[in-house]
Amino acid sequence: MVLSKFMPKNPQFSAKFAEAARNAHVTAQALVELLENYTDVEAKVGRIRDLEHEGDRIGREVTNMLAESFIVPFDREDIISLNHELDDLVDSLEDAARKLSLYGVERPLPQMAQLARVVEGQCALLAQGMPLIESKDRVRELAALAQQIRQLEDEGDLISDQMQRELYVGVHDVAGMIRAMRGGEIVELIEEASDQAQRVAKTVESILLKNA
Numbered sequence: 001m002v003l004s005k006f007m008p009k010n011p012q013f014s015a016k017f018a019e020a021a022r023n024a025h026v027t028a029q030a031l032v033e034l035l036e037n038y039t040d041v042e043a044k045v046g047r048i049r050d051l052e053h054e055g056d057r058i059g060r061e062v063t064n065m066l067a068e069s070f071i072v073p074f075d076r077e078d079i080i081s082l083n084h085e086l087d088d089l090v091d092s093l094e095d096a097a098r099k100l101s102l103y104g105v106e107r108p109l110p111q112m113a114q115l116a117r118v119v120e121g122q123c124a125l126l127a128q129g130m131p132l133i134e135s136k137d138r139v140r141e142l143a144a145l146a147q148q149i150r151q152l153e154d155e156g157d158l159i160s161d162q163m164q165r166e167l168y169v170g171v172h173d174v175a176g177m178i179r180a181m182r183g184g185e186i187v188e189l190i191e192e193a194s195d196q197a198q199r200v201a202k203t204v205e206s207i208l209l210k211n212a
Contacts, residue, residue, distance in 0.1 A: 012065060013073050014134045020058045020086040021130040021200075025123035027051040027093045028193070032120050034097060035113035045101045052094035059087045073134050074207050082207070085200045092193035093119070096186050103182045111163045112183075115190045118156040122149045122197035129204065139208050146201040156194040163187050 027048060034044040062083045066072065072079060096116075100108060129145040132138040164187065167180040 013062070013079060014131060016058060016062050016065065017082060017086070017133060018127070018131040020055060020062075020083075021123070021126040023051060023055050023058060024086060024089050024093075024197075025120070025127040027055070027090050028116065028120040028123040031093050031097055031190075032113060032116045034100070035108050035116050038108060041101055045097045048094050048097040052090050055087055055090040059083050074211055078203060078207050078210070082200065082203045085196060085203055089123070089193055089196040089200060092189050092196055096189035096193070099182070099186050099189065103186075105182070105186070108186075109163065109183060111159055112186060112190060115156055115159045115163070115187065115194070118152050118159065119190060119193045119197060122152045122194060122201075125149050125152075126197060126200055133204060133207060134211075136211065142204060142208055146205050149197055149201040153194050153198040156191060160187055160191040160194075 030044065030048045030051060034041065034048070062079065066076060066079055099105075125145045125148055129142050132142055164184060167184050167187075168177075171177055171180050
């Protein structure tokens with residue numbers, strides 16, 4: 001235990017997590033662009049898929065770094081959790097985009113873009129805070145960012161709940177029911193991305209408390 005104080009830590013973990021958070025933010029921005037400017041759908045979905053692959057690459061690098069590092073900046077379990085949560089965040093965004101294409105959605109509901117905007121805001125905060133994860137003198141700043149992410153999640157929950165209530169209003173035929181079900185699935189995927197951003201924030205807070 002004493003020896004570990006004099007052994008070098010791997011400084012690249014915070015940089016890699018910052019890279020992953022930036023990639024998540026760009027992915028969220030790309031989904032917002034798709035939903036707000038619903039043209040060239042296949043090309044935009046393809047770009048989001050490429051960003052998801054980029055997130056996978058970053059995640060693999062973190063896993064490899066962890067396997068090769070004797071001393072790490074914080075608990076290995078937290079590194080694993082944070083890596084998985086950031087990956088799941090991007091996966092949910094990519095899933096939502098893919099389903100828009102797969103289901104041949106002609107016109108997304110305006111509230112989908114509104115909900116995606118919430119996730120984009122959360123990801124912007126994660127990208128802002130992640131480079132500070134090893135900075136013990138920035139704990140208050142990171143805690144404030146985490147609080148803002150929680151507030152946005154609450155906002156996203158309200159938007160999602162309202163959408164789910166309205167999806168089936170006036171639907172009386174099978175085709176309309178199918179559209180509503182598919183719309184609800186896409187909404188749930190975007191909401192899951194919001195929830196996942198909150199999980200990332202919670203893990204960051206846990207790391208800060210352990211290392212304060």
